[in-house]
Amino acid sequence: MTHAESREDATTARVISFLDAEGAARESHGHRRSLLDHLCETAAILGRWQQPLWLQHAGLIHSVYGTEARRRRLITRARRGELADLAGEHAERLAYLFAVTPRRRLLTGTYRWAPGAVAPGANREELDAVLMLHLANLAEQARAPDGAPGLWLAIASRMTSLLADSLAIALPSWAAALADLTPEDEPLAREAYRDGLESTDPTSRADELARAAVACPVAGEPCVWLADAAWRRCDSVAGRAWAQRAEQRLMALGVAWDKRLQYERWLALARRLTENPGDRQPLPPADPRDLAAELFDDATTSRPARGLEPAAAARRLARYMDALADATAPEGRVLYPDLETEAWFQPDCSPVAVELERRFSAIRAEIMALEPSRYAPESERIERTGDWDVVFLYERGRRHDEVCEACPVTTSVIEGEGPMRTAAGLIYVSRMRAGSHISAHRGPTNLRLRCHLGIKVPDGDCAIRVDDETRSWSEGRCLVFDDSHEHEAWNRTAEDRIVLIVDLWHIGLSPHEVHRLSGLHRYAAAYASRLQRYWSVNEAARESTPRPHSRIRG
Structure with a gap:
C-alpha cells in the first residue's frame, strides 16, 4: 500500500459525512436510490477498475456541482476550496471539470485536435480522467426500469477507444474484450x-x-x-x-x-x-x-443490515471512523454502530458455516492428521486453568502457508468470501485439554462473528457460555456467536476437545463496509509493521554508536 493509499478510508469517510450533511442521501437519483448511493457506487466501480485513489475520490464527488443533464447543484462552486480540503485538490478539480466540460465534445474526442477548446485550462491528462469519470458514471446508472440490463457497453467501448493512448489513465481490463462488440x-x-x-x-x-x-x-x-x-x-x-x-x-x-x-x-x-x-x-x-x-437460504439477505444501500452503509462507516479518531473513547474496544446485539446466531446465517458443515468429513481428516508439533500454547492474555493449544491457518492477517497446504479442503473454504482474514480476525484449530477452563472474557470488536466447527468433542460436561446461554459443541456442527459478548469455555471431561475456529465478518455489515474495513485493517497492519522496523533500526543504530567518554572531575 502506498503512502497516498493509506488515507483512503479516512478521506472517504470524511467526504461521505460531508455529502450526507449536505443532503445527498435525501436527494433522489432514480431507481429508488439516492444521489449518495450513486456517488458511492461510482467510486467503488473506479476502485474495481484499479484506478488511482485520487480518481476514486473524484468519483465520490463527480456530480456535486451539477451536470448538463442534472442542473441542480448539491454544492455551489463558491465552496470549491472547502471540497478540495476534504477530497483533495486533484479530485475536486476533476469534479469541477466534470461539471463544466461539454459532454458531447468530450466524448467525440474534440479535445484531441483542439487543446483547450473543451474546458479552459484543462490539459489532456485531466480530460482523460474526466472521460473515465463519465465511463464509471455510465456503468453505474445503466439499467432498465426494473434493474435488468441496460444498453451501455457499445458506448463504453467507444469511450475506451479514446483512452487507448492515454498517459494518465490505465484502461480497465475488460476494454479489450469489447473491441469487437458491434452495435447489434x-x-x-x-x-x-x-x-x-x-x-x-x-x-x-x-x-x-x-x-x-x-x-x-x-x-x-x-x-x-x-x-x-x-x-x-x-x-x-x-x-x-x-x-x-x-x-x-x-x-x-x-x-x-x-x-x-x-x-x-x-x-x-x-x-x-x-x-x-x-x-x-x-x-x-x-x-x-x-x-x-x-x-x-435467504439467511444473509433477510437481515436489514444486508439490505443497506451503499450510502447508508457509508454513513455508518463514517460514524465508526469518527469513533476511532475520538481520543476520549475507551482504549481497545470501539464497537461498530447499529449492528445486531444478539449473542448467538444460527449457523445458516453464514454460507461459510454451511459449507464447513457440508465438508466436515474432509476437514476433520485434515485437522486430525496435523502433526502434534504444530500445536503451540495459546498466548492471548486470558485467565485459564489447564492447557489450551492452537494451530493457526491465519493469524491476524498473516497466512501460515505450511498449515494451509496441509489442509487444502479447509483452506478452500476459509479463503472464500466471508471469513475475516485481516488483522482483526483469526482462523485456527483450538485444542482444549481435559480438565481445562478458559475464564470469562470479551473479544475486542463486534465486527466479527466467531464460528466453531466441532472436530473432536468428548461426551460429558464440555461447553461454552455466551452471556446467559450455554451450548455444547457437536462434531460436524457449527456454533456461531458474537465474541464481543462475555463468554467462557470449559472441558470437564477426561479427553481433549478440538474445534476449528473461523472469524467471519459480521453478517450485519454490507459489502461496501466489509471492503472499506478490510482496507483499513490492511493499512493498519502494514503501518504498524513499518513503524516497528523503523524503531528497530534506530535502536540497533543507537546501540552500535560509540558513546563519548564522560570527563571525570577530580
Missing part, C-alpha cells in the same frame, strides 16, 4: 438473456443464455445462470466451469450488468456455484433475487 451485439444479448430467464423449457433456456454469454463477452450474469442450470441437471463439470467463467467476468467488469442484484451479490453467487449447491427444484426462478434467496 448488446441488444441481442439483452434479448437472449430475457428470453432465457422467461423460458420454462430447460434446453431453450440454456440455449438463449449461452447466446447472451457469447454476444456479450464481458457479462458474468448469463454464466451464473448457466452454472446454476448445469448443477440442476447434475453436471458438475459444466457447473464449475460456468461458475468460474462468471467469476472471472464479474471481477473484470467490476459492475453488475443485471442490476436487480448488487455487484457483490452476483460475485457471491458465482463463487457459491463453484461447488454443488445441493438438491433443488429442476425449474429455476426467473428473477436473480429469487436465485440468491434460494442459494443462500
Whole structure:
C-alpha cells in the first residue's frame, strides 16, 4: 500500500459525512436510490477498475456541482476550496471539470485536435480522467426500469477507444474484450438473456443464455445462470466451469450488468456455484433475487443490515471512523454502530458455516492428521486453568502457508468470501485439554462473528457460555456467536476437545463496509509493521554508536 493509499478510508469517510450533511442521501437519483448511493457506487466501480485513489475520490464527488443533464447543484462552486480540503485538490478539480466540460465534445474526442477548446485550462491528462469519470458514471446508472440490463457497453467501448493512448489513465481490463462488440451485439444479448430467464423449457433456456454469454463477452450474469442450470441437471463439470467463467467476468467488469442484484451479490453467487449447491427444484426462478434467496437460504439477505444501500452503509462507516479518531473513547474496544446485539446466531446465517458443515468429513481428516508439533500454547492474555493449544491457518492477517497446504479442503473454504482474514480476525484449530477452563472474557470488536466447527468433542460436561446461554459443541456442527459478548469455555471431561475456529465478518455489515474495513485493517497492519522496523533500526543504530567518554572531575 502506498503512502497516498493509506488515507483512503479516512478521506472517504470524511467526504461521505460531508455529502450526507449536505443532503445527498435525501436527494433522489432514480431507481429508488439516492444521489449518495450513486456517488458511492461510482467510486467503488473506479476502485474495481484499479484506478488511482485520487480518481476514486473524484468519483465520490463527480456530480456535486451539477451536470448538463442534472442542473441542480448539491454544492455551489463558491465552496470549491472547502471540497478540495476534504477530497483533495486533484479530485475536486476533476469534479469541477466534470461539471463544466461539454459532454458531447468530450466524448467525440474534440479535445484531441483542439487543446483547450473543451474546458479552459484543462490539459489532456485531466480530460482523460474526466472521460473515465463519465465511463464509471455510465456503468453505474445503466439499467432498465426494473434493474435488468441496460444498453451501455457499445458506448463504453467507444469511450475506451479514446483512452487507448492515454498517459494518465490505465484502461480497465475488460476494454479489450469489447473491441469487437458491434452495435447489434448488446441488444441481442439483452434479448437472449430475457428470453432465457422467461423460458420454462430447460434446453431453450440454456440455449438463449449461452447466446447472451457469447454476444456479450464481458457479462458474468448469463454464466451464473448457466452454472446454476448445469448443477440442476447434475453436471458438475459444466457447473464449475460456468461458475468460474462468471467469476472471472464479474471481477473484470467490476459492475453488475443485471442490476436487480448488487455487484457483490452476483460475485457471491458465482463463487457459491463453484461447488454443488445441493438438491433443488429442476425449474429455476426467473428473477436473480429469487436465485440468491434460494442459494443462500435467504439467511444473509433477510437481515436489514444486508439490505443497506451503499450510502447508508457509508454513513455508518463514517460514524465508526469518527469513533476511532475520538481520543476520549475507551482504549481497545470501539464497537461498530447499529449492528445486531444478539449473542448467538444460527449457523445458516453464514454460507461459510454451511459449507464447513457440508465438508466436515474432509476437514476433520485434515485437522486430525496435523502433526502434534504444530500445536503451540495459546498466548492471548486470558485467565485459564489447564492447557489450551492452537494451530493457526491465519493469524491476524498473516497466512501460515505450511498449515494451509496441509489442509487444502479447509483452506478452500476459509479463503472464500466471508471469513475475516485481516488483522482483526483469526482462523485456527483450538485444542482444549481435559480438565481445562478458559475464564470469562470479551473479544475486542463486534465486527466479527466467531464460528466453531466441532472436530473432536468428548461426551460429558464440555461447553461454552455466551452471556446467559450455554451450548455444547457437536462434531460436524457449527456454533456461531458474537465474541464481543462475555463468554467462557470449559472441558470437564477426561479427553481433549478440538474445534476449528473461523472469524467471519459480521453478517450485519454490507459489502461496501466489509471492503472499506478490510482496507483499513490492511493499512493498519502494514503501518504498524513499518513503524516497528523503523524503531528497530534506530535502536540497533543507537546501540552500535560509540558513546563519548564522560570527563571525570577530580
